Amino acid sequence: MSHPLIFPDFDPVAFHIGPLAVRWYALAYMVSFIIALPIARRLNRLAPEVATNEQVDDFLFYAILGVLLGGRLGYVLFYRPMDYLSHPLEIFKTWDGGMSFHGGALGVILALAYFSWKSRLSFLAFADRIVPVVPIGLGLGRCANFVNGELWGRPASPDLPWAMIFPTGGPIPRHPSELYEALTEGVLLLCVMLFAASRPQVRERFGFLSGLFLFGYACARSFCEFFRQPDANIGFLSGGTTMGQLLCIPMALAGMGLMVYAMRRPAQVSAHV
Numbered sequence: 612m613s614h615p616l617i618f619p620d621f622d623p624v625a626f627h628i629g630p631l632a633v634r635w636y637a638l639a640y641m642v643s644f645i646i647a648l649p650i651a652r653r654l655n656r657l658a659p660e661v662a663t664n665e666q667v668d669d670f671l672f673y674a675i676l677g678v679l680l681g682g683r684l685g686y687v688l689f690y691r692p693m694d695y696l697s698h699p700l701e702i703f704k705t706w707d708g709g710m711s712f713h714g715g716a717l718g719v720i721l722a723l724a725y726f727s728w729k730s731r732l733s734f735l736a737f738a739d740r741i742v743p744v745v746p747i748g749l750g751l752g753r754c755a756n757f758v759n760g761e762l763w764g765r766p767a768s769p770d771l772p773w774a775m776i777f778p779t780g781g782p783i784p785r786h787p788s789e790l791y792e793a794l795t796e797g798v799l800l801l802c803v804m805l806f807a808a809s810r811p812q813v814r815e816r817f818g819f820l821s822g823l824f825l826f827g828y829a830c831a832r833s834f835c836e837f838f839r840q841p842d843a844n845i846g847f848l849s850g851g852t853t854m855g856q857l858l859c860i861p862m863a864l865a866g867m868g869l870m871v872y873a874m875r876r877p878a879q880v881s882a883h884v
Contacts (some may be wrong), residue, residue, distance in 0.1 A: 615774040615784035623760045640678070645673060650744050653822035654808055655737075659815060659879060661736045661801035670726050670741070677722030678715045678748070685714010691844060712749065712832070715860045716825075719745075734826035735869075736879070742824040743804035749828075749840035750797015757789035764788030764838045780840075785865065795831040803827055817879035822869025829863035832856075 624632045648671060652664045689711050705735065727734040756762045764786025764815050767774040774784035807813050807823055814820070833856045841853045849859060 681718015
């Protein structure tokens with residue numbers, strides 16, 4: 612029997628700028644936007660023409676708002692509604708953690724819809740240029756979860772070579788599910804999205820890439836939920852499912868619907884509205 616790994620003693624603060632403490636989670640968001648922007652600009656230059664690079668740059672502000680507001684409100688509504696209803700001021704304590712991808716996704720969708728309407732862009736076409744880079748943020752965010760020693764996995768066999776004992780997870784060896792999610796929701800999904808976005812016949816089917824992302828994320832997240840410990844205040848749902856898996860059902864259905872819709876429509880050579 613192998614000995615389980617011991618979680619490294621990471622400092623949740625990456626560095627200080629004077630009195631300001633920059634945490635790994637915030638740094639993951641910042642780095643992901645920095646990396647994703649030039650890739651989104653490059654995708655945007657591919658035919659068919661969708662938007663200008665300046666419009667992609669402008670959308671960055673809306674994307675940040677959508678991720679932060681949607682992610683926080685999604686966590687409040689989906690995972691701890693009664694707690695925050697009793698202590699509403701706790702909603703603003705984002706430094707204590709608590710973000711939901713599903714809420715962040717809804718926030719970004721709303722941001723895309725508003726920005727597309729405001730800029731007179733095709734919503735689906737513009738979304739197709741943005742969603743391929745989203746897994747960058749997902750992967751780095753999961754790495755930050757790991758560094759913070761949070762969202763650890765279910766109990767694992769001590770014979771598993773990478774089974775790990777987390778400081779807040781008791782003496783039981785657990786799956787480092789944050790890394791599983793970083794690899795599937797981040798690296799694997801990014802490779803799938805960039806490969807699909809490189810195909811002209813895919814880009815001409817407006818909405819297909821958006822649907823592929825929604826479906827791909829739902830599959831990756833649902834798979835990883837089998838190794839991730841559910842939130843203590845929710846636990847397992849009916850049939851041993853989790854809240855994360857439940858929230859992935861409408862996402863997967865929407866993704867499949869978008870892909871079918873895109874394939875049934877004629878290929879588009881222009882996205883101007």
